[in-house]
Amino acid sequence: MVEGARLESVYTGNRIEGSNPSLTAIKKAAILKQLFLYLYYSCIYTIEVFVRSL
Numbered sequence: 001m002v003e004g005a006r007l008e009s010v011y012t013g014n015r016i017e018g019s020n021p022s023l024t025a026i027k028k029a030a031i032l033k034q035l036f037l038y039l040y041y042s043c044i045y046t047i048e049v050f051v052r053s054l
Contacts, residue, residue: 021029
């Protein structure tokens with residue numbers, strides 16, 4: 001094995017996964033991204049409405 005070359009491993013609760021995330025992890029990441037974007041744009045909209053009311 002080449003020095004410095006190793007397989008990435010991620011600790012996931014009770015098991016170790018390789019560098020390829022599971023389908024469940026991918027789905028959770030997509031849902032979190034959608035939630036973040038929804039909250040972000042909701043805040044931007046609220047700020048715009050507030051500024052216009054000044």
